Amino acid sequence: MTNQLRDLPVAIIGAGPVGLATAANLIERGLTPLIFEKGEAVGTAISKWGHIRLFSSWEHNIDPASRRLLEHTGWREPRLTSLPFGAELVEQYLNPLAAVPAISAALQTSSTVTAVSRVGMDKTHSRGRDERPFLVRVQTVDGTVTDHHVRAVVDTSGTWADPNPLGQAGLPAPGEAEAIAARLITEPLPDVTGADRARFTGRHVLVIGAGHSAANTLLSLGQLAKNEPGTRISWAVRGPDASRLYGGGDLDGLPARGQLGTRLRKLVEDGHIELHTSFTTLSFTVGQRLAVTGATPDGDVTLEVDLLIPATGFRPDLDILREIRLELDPAVEAPRDLGPLIDPEFHSCGTVPAHGAKVLAHPDKDFYIAGMKSYGRAPTFLLATGYEQVRSIVAALAGDQNAADQVHLELPETGVCSTDLGGSCDAPAEDNQEQDAASSSCCATPEPVLIGIPTGLAHGRTATIAE
Incomplete structure (x- = not known):
């Protein structure tokens, strides 16, 4: 990689929990994030279901790198055993994280990514491709279109905007x-x-x-x-x-x-x-x-x-990636090597083998899809999976291949494997709290998980949610 390419920022598409976790990991590694969020603020998709109480506690909902970044700001961690609503997740965690100077300086809201490509090349050209910066085209609400040159792209834009049809x-x-x-x-x-x-x-x-x-x-x-x-x-x-x-x-x-x-x-x-x-x-x-x-x-x-x-689930929007060389599983539209591990016809328990940058890589070097969108049409995504995905991806971008390769997840058993009720969605907080239970109408919300982090990096526990 040339010095000119190395000095460019890393583009992050989407400012949900996994997108901001990507930024926190990049900052910790001394790399520069550039975050594009379609909504007016971080966690826009979560705000759509802010009335939902998560069935996983705060202890499981905070990304380790993000926590370390927040600790330097005087942020007060919520009571770790309590169960937050979606709105509280945004207000008490994502908003303070977005206010950290290193992240706020990199964040562009009301900015829609309309296309990703390589500078001067469409997808049919190969010679010198890996040495060309990525081109990320962004349109703001006033109609202004800007092309950004970046060294790598991590798409964490999720699937919220693309529900499956009913037919x-x-x-x-x-x-x-x-x-x-x-x-x-x-x-x-x-x-x-x-x-x-x-x-x-x-x-x-x-x-x-x-x-x-x-x-x-x-x-x-x-x-x-x-x-x-x-x-x-x-x-x-x-x-x-x-x-x-x-x-x-x-x-x-x-x-x-x-x-x-x-x-x-x-x-x-x-x-x-x-x-x-x-x-x-x-x-x-x-x-x-x-x-x-x-x-x-x-x-x-x-x-x-x-x-x-x-309530038929969601699917990824791949239109903006038309000029990127992707290698997707033909069934679930996840990265090729990940697809067979999460295909809901065969795997519906939420227990997925650990995977990181290698499994998520595409033919276009340094382009990754992470978070809920990386699971394509599969419904069993866990937020902790996304956190570990981006930790590994950022390690690879930083040149620390050993850390990138050491990925590990321990997922809780659901007690049953069913393609019908195996999705990544939340449940009411307590059975005897009817009003709280009634306010939980969830999809793509957290399920807890234990994460094993390689020696030399912080250990942490976290949980699921969609971007």
């Missing part, structure tokens, strides 16, 4: 766009018992999907229905048997997460939730209400509902 075969169902435009299909993770309460009170609400996001949304709706007569809940899943949807229960290493499935099962068995199994969405018809037609083993069925809450 079959990975495609939107006919009428889906019209139903969204008519506001009969909501945004993911509405605040059912809080700010959005009036929208759902006394309505017939259908939830489609079978991950932790669906489970928590259904629990919130169950609490609403208990207090607001006339509220009716339906739930549609593609699987033929609901028993696999209820998680590990008492076998789960995290009691709050284990309670998810137990409480959901009771709502279904007690008749508070009308469950439709083997339901594949075929079409939507917009009228005063929403007609949802699905294929079932007994023929097509149409459900008439007032509102539909989507």
Whole structure:
């Protein structure tokens, strides 16, 4: 690497927990970050589900390098045994981290990355490619477009902005766009018992999907229905048997997460939730209400509902990387070597072999996708995985290959392996705190994990969350 290239900053796309952890590691290694955040502030995606209480404690939600950076500012660590809401994670951790001078100087908010390439080269050119800086094109809210030259790129932009469609075969169902435009299909993770309460009170609400996001949304709706007569809940899943949807229960290493499935099962068995199994969405018809037609083993069925809450997961936006030489698993759109380890058809317990820079590398040298986006369409991402990913990536960029190669993760058992309820989503804090439980309508939120850090670097424990 030439001195001119070495002196350039490292671009980070996204200022969520993993993006800011990347910056903290770069600063600790004496490298210069340049952070681009599409939203108006750090943690924009988390703020969308700020009403959710995490089922992992503060002890597990703070990145080790970020903690060390904050300790020099007089920051007071939250009580480590308490369980924060998403809004508290932003206010008490991400905002102070973003205010650290070394990070605030590198942070550009309201700045959307529209493309990544190599200076003077499209993806078809090879000669001298590794010695060319990356070109990161950024557009600000006033329409200004700027090309930034950087030595490396770490894309931690997550998947929040790209939910999976509701139709079959990975495609939107006919009428889906019209139903969204008519506001009969909501945004993911509405605040059912809080700010959005009036929208759902006394309505017939259908939830489609079978991950932790669906489970928590259904629990919130169950609490609403208990207090607001006339509220009716339906739930549609593609699987033929609901028993696999209820998680590990008492076998789960995290009691709050284990309670998810137990409480959901009771709502279904007690008749508070009308469950439709083997339901594949075929079409939507917009009228005063929403007609949802699905294929079932007994023929097509149409459900008439007032509102539909989507809980079908997310997928990565790869359009901005069109000129980067990527090597992706054809099924889950994760880095090629990572894909088989996380494919939800085979792995759904959240236990993933340790992986770092080598597994995440692409043919374009010094380009990486980290965090939730690195898992492509797989639903089992843990925040601790992202923290360890970027620690390894930054070590590799700093030339410390030994530290980059020494990656280790110890993940908690869920008590059950199920492709239906194996996602990276949170659970209510305590089973006996109904109001807190009802406020948890989560997806892509934290699950704790132990991280083993190589000798010579700090040891730490952390947890999951999406960027």
